[in-house]
Amino acid sequence: MKKTLLKNAKLVNEGHIVESDVLIKGDTIEKIVADISDEHAETIDLKGDFLLPGIIDDQVHFRQPGLTHKGDIASESRAAVAGGITSYMEQPNTNPQTVTIERLEEKFATAAKTSYANYSFLFGGTNDNLEEIKRLDKNACSGIKLFLGSSTGNMLVDDDAVIEKIFSNTEMVISAHCEDEDTIRKNLATYKERYGDDIPVKYHAIIRSEEACYLSSSKAIRLAKKTGARLHVFHLSTGKETDLFRNDIPLKEKKITAEVCIHHLWFSEVDYEEKGTLIKWNPAVKTASDRAQLWEALLDDRIDIVATDHAPHTLEEKQNPYTKAPSGGPLVQHALPAMLEKHHQGKISLERIVEKMCHNPALLFDVEKRGFIREGYFADLVQVTTDAAWTVKKENILYKCGWSPFEGASFNSKVMRTFVNGHLAYDNGILSQERNAKRLTFER
Template identity: 70%
Template structure:
């Protein structure tokens, strides 16, 4: 049986630090050929004209919370992966702090089963480390799981790994990439108690970055890095939020050779503490959005390659939950639909090149997690492709938000660029705000 073929003509392809005009021939799930010009030799080939548009590899988001199982009043794998596809994110790695938590192989496999049935985007999951599940960690198949996630600061349930002996044992015992949330619990508790004494439950939101302070972040991330150096573990520090932390990382060696890497999220690149007055708890995240100076230093570290990856930390809550007073309002917000448009907006403002966006959102997550044949526009790779129109403005409104929670911190923002088409494993799954009903998502695999 012949594989279905699609020919994308007249594309401006953004890949591996260059932008070049060319045609892309897709056969089945894969990119068969990339050339200056390819002619359709058969009437069976579906020809698609990308004139005036850029073609990116599908973005790989290495940190999302899709809330399934157990928290599906906020979101689920189906709704959030659909929003991701509309935002040009074709693959995601989801976090373990669901209910129940993903801290046993049985619970991990249950999540894979849900995703196999409902996900619109390619998927994998992190396995959660705790103070007492090292035996389960050691049973994991490293080629089938994205990595290990440890909370070294505040967390729900029993996912806070606060036993130093256990932590060192985990770092020593696994070759898997260990991703960490770094905020020092003792520092946060002390700061919180001081503010609670003064304000009670209704602590002003602008105090959030003072409670979850630079010191709390730096203390925790520097300890994690020290332990990684001591044990030789492969460490990835999630969602840097302070300028001070950026000095803990290097740009002196290629990413593939780095043992200690870092990520920054969209919200820490876009917002600052100046936005709390207007946005309130809608921009309450952990770690907190901090100062304009911190934001500037994060940008500097991203562009000079001390920070390796841009992700979302997509973590939806209902609007009712978010509108509570400070002590009851949960941290986190939805971002997958608007992450790439937000970075393209920063491109329009002269902050970042298209090539750098692709490097940080597509290539680097693939290198870092050793994702098999994704993250590039390359012959032999899966045809996960995103078409971008840089001059097609649109405004984020309740009507066009696809998250289950139906709100966004970007509501009211006008983006100049639009994701017009998304191909997943060779199939056109999204076109001009409409979805193809055929689900073609696959489980990510890893070359380790």
């Protein structure tokens, strides 16, 4: 069985930075101590670079099946690995939608053949598939996804009785996209009357407003408290919503949790002028004040996870007039460098980045033997240097859609190597053609 010895690493793990070597045997971390010697191991000298657990991204849209002109499991998982993401949880709003057990297993079969990163999928809830949800084993996949506000894929769940039944009939984590559809429709009608289809994109944050977000997320939380459901609110975008969440108990004891995405931590409404529909997301990028409050809630533990909501579209699609330009953008390759840039700016420590992007997703979704650098855990590891300036350019973008909202941005940190289950999947700009990904398993 192949052995790989990583020498002279600075491990960022479980709240500490420790100088150590790491011995990998097969797909597993065998030993973590200073100054390991093993003549049978292939040795890689990290030369004092930081070694992180592989990032677990709990929210990506890889567009397969049915939307593969935008991206597919192979292309987007390769970009993810280049960005230090070793495990992902993909969303159900594909074509066909992942709303039956048969469709779920088809996705797993596709990923087993094509994915470069470890994989699981969320099972989509609809107004009429409660019986399928009841049949779903709690360890079958990462959880249930409910669109309580419409987004790409037309999976809106808007029957309150159905929502309550779903909340009452599963032990799995229910991840929710929370925006109030009636509020959005009324706002959109107002601006369409004024501008037609070519609404200036700066009004996106007013159309998909703070009120729309808060009404929906607060309603979902009330229902979760009533039913005892395990609710995880995806991609918070407003400061007002952050007060709905607790930070006075450990993550494993929380029944209601939240995440924030890279774009809501990085961009604000002033960026619409330059970026236009390239930063059109649902929920919308909002004010600088909202962004500041999201950071505050992330750092005081009201928000538990940082994710990407990676959702590629072609440039041609994004360049349509406002009402026809889809929401979403590609982020998996640049999420970790963006967070590391915030570390350079003094906004967040390396230890906290690892907590929010590696440890907490593993804990929240009960992922088995991933998210930490521990002996006996799978060897999902990321080597990063914090002293390698580079710029995002078209020629180094790996997304199938060929663009990034970060194009032109300069970062001071860089992913050097990514190991997936002990396999060197990315090595300083070179992606391995071999796949060693596994289906995520859970301890529930």
